[in-house]
Amino acid sequence: MQKGKYYGKFGGCYIPEILVATFEELIDEFNKIKNDKQFQEDYQNLMSTFSCRPTPLYFAENLTKHFNGAKIYIKREDLNHTGSHKLNNVMGQGLLIKRMGKTRVIAETGAGQHGVATATMAAKFGLDCTIYMGEVDVMRQRPNVFWMEQLGATVVPVCEGSRTLKDAINEAFRDWVANMDDTHYALGTACGPAPFPEMVTFFQSIIGKETHKQIINFENKLPTKVFACVGGGSNAMGIFSGFLDDKEVELVGVEAGGNGIETAQHAARLASDDASIGIAQGYKTYFLQNSDGQMNETHSVAAGLDYVGVSPILSNLSETGRVRFEAINDEEAIEALSLAVKKEGIVPAMESAHAFGQAFKEAKNSSSDEIIIINQSGRGDKDIFTIADAFKDEKWEKFIKFKAEGYNA
Numbered sequence: 001m002q003k004g005k006y007y008g009k010f011g012g013c014y015i016p017e018i019l020v021a022t023f024e025e026l027i028d029e030f031n032k033i034k035n036d037k038q039f040q041e042d043y044q045n046l047m048s049t050f051s052c053r054p055t056p057l058y059f060a061e062n063l064t065k066h067f068n069g070a071k072i073y074i075k076r077e078d079l080n081h082t083g084s085h086k087l088n089n090v091m092g093q094g095l096l097i098k099r100m101g102k103t104r105v106i107a108e109t110g111a112g113q114h115g116v117a118t119a120t121m122a123a124k125f126g127l128d129c130t131i132y133m134g135e136v137d138v139m140r141q142r143p144n145v146f147w148m149e150q151l152g153a154t155v156v157p158v159c160e161g162s163r164t165l166k167d168a169i170n171e172a173f174r175d176w177v178a179n180m181d182d183t184h185y186a187l188g189t190a191c192g193p194a195p196f197p198e199m200v201t202f203f204q205s206i207i208g209k210e211t212h213k214q215i216i217n218f219e220n221k222l223p224t225k226v227f228a229c230v231g232g233g234s235n236a237m238g239i240f241s242g243f244l245d246d247k248e249v250e251l252v253g254v255e256a257g258g259n260g261i262e263t264a265q266h267a268a269r270l271a272s273d274d275a276s277i278g279i280a281q282g283y284k285t286y287f288l289q290n291s292d293g294q295m296n297e298t299h300s301v302a303a304g305l306d307y308v309g310v311s312p313i314l315s316n317l318s319e320t321g322r323v324r325f326e327a328i329n330d331e332e333a334i335e336a337l338s339l340a341v342k343k344e345g346i347v348p349a350m351e352s353a354h355a356f357g358q359a360f361k362e363a364k365n366s367s368s369d370e371i372i373i374i375n376q377s378g379r380g381d382k383d384i385f386t387i388a389d390a391f392k393d394e395k396w397e398k399f400i401k402f403k404a405e406g407y408n409a
């Protein structure tokens with residue numbers, strides 16, 4: 001099947017014949033809920049009771065003073081249940097699963113955040129849940145695997161290929177082909193075959209809708225710029241969709257520069273010249289791949305940004321010039337994170353810290369009548385293992401050794 005929505009030359013739905021009926025059912029159901037007031041009400045109600053919606057838009061007064069430039073606002077998606085924007089998408093798909101009468105959900109996860117969110121949704125809705133995760137990631141992300149299992153999910157380590165996210169995605173599709181009658185695949189970001197890019201964006205657009213209202217309430221005018229980090233692109237599409245039609249608002253997507261885009265160790269698909277257009281994992285977009293179409297190894301200190309593809313909607317918004325793409329490297333992200341903690345008492349996720357890093361660079365050189373908004377996609381205290389390592393905290397290293405040696409008393 002190659003129909004399905006395109007965004008310029010990107011997107012589509014490249015799936016095996018056997019899944020066509022399943023996709024048609026999903027597209028049908030999605031089209032029904034898009035304009036269904038009752039569904040919207042149920043969704044809003046669920047998110048305001050089970051999670052923390054609307055999340056606050058926070059005026060970062062200390063950071064604003066520190067840079068002495070633009071006014072800095074932060075959209076607090078970190079205050080969602082399970083600690084990031086991911087729950088917006090997962091709970092929406094959960095309501096959809098209930099309507100379709102399916103009883104089982106599967107998902108892929110890299111860092112484990114989407115796995116935890118999906119397992120949480122499955123526990124709440126009483127669904128069977130299987131999470132596919134590369135064997136390497138299972139090793140690296142034990143705390144998240146622990147919670148997925150406590151929530152009742154079966155975590156399947158994938159031993160194919162590089163044993164990371166892309167292999168987990170392939171395995172999830174294989175499961176879906178075998179179990180499509182009772183199973184829904186809750187894809188975690190605005191990527192993959194149609195209707196997923198549009199559907200995930202639809203659920204995440206709650207971020208942008210709220211932010212638009214909130215900034216008008218505070219300032220009675222639109223922001224100059226909106227910054228969001230870009231892994232697959234779901235939190236970025238979520239906040240950007242509130243401002244896409246306001247042409248005067250500049251939208252900035254921030255990718256992982258890793259060790260620097262001049263090295264091969266990064267995940268900058270749209271902010272570097274290293275990616276090329278290809279078809280993989282069911283859709284057409286820019287991929288970090290070699291000339292044979294083999295996917296490259298990518299690198300970022302932020303696991304959630306470390307992905308070879310990118311939302312086809314963002315690829316198109318990059319080509320049309322509506323969204324500008326930048327890369328922030330590991331070191332810059334760590335520095336921005338530390339500054340946000342010290343100046344504001346908030347702890348951005350390592351992913352979100354990339355958006356902070358780029359926003360900080362630009363805030364300095366802006367005038368005080370400009371307003372910038374940063375989407376804080378998640379909270380960093382759950383990333384303590386990564387962040388304490390990145391900060392090279394000696395006392396933390398000692399603590400890890402202490403635990404490893406079995407001194408539990």
Ligand SMILES: *Cc1c(COP(=O)(O)O)cnc(C)c1O
Pocket residue numbers: 084085086113188189190229230231232233234235236304305349351352377378379
């Ligand atoms: C997963 C994740 C991301 C990256 O995913 P997108 O689909 O690009 O939003 C960014 N921030 C946090 C906190 C995440 O958990």
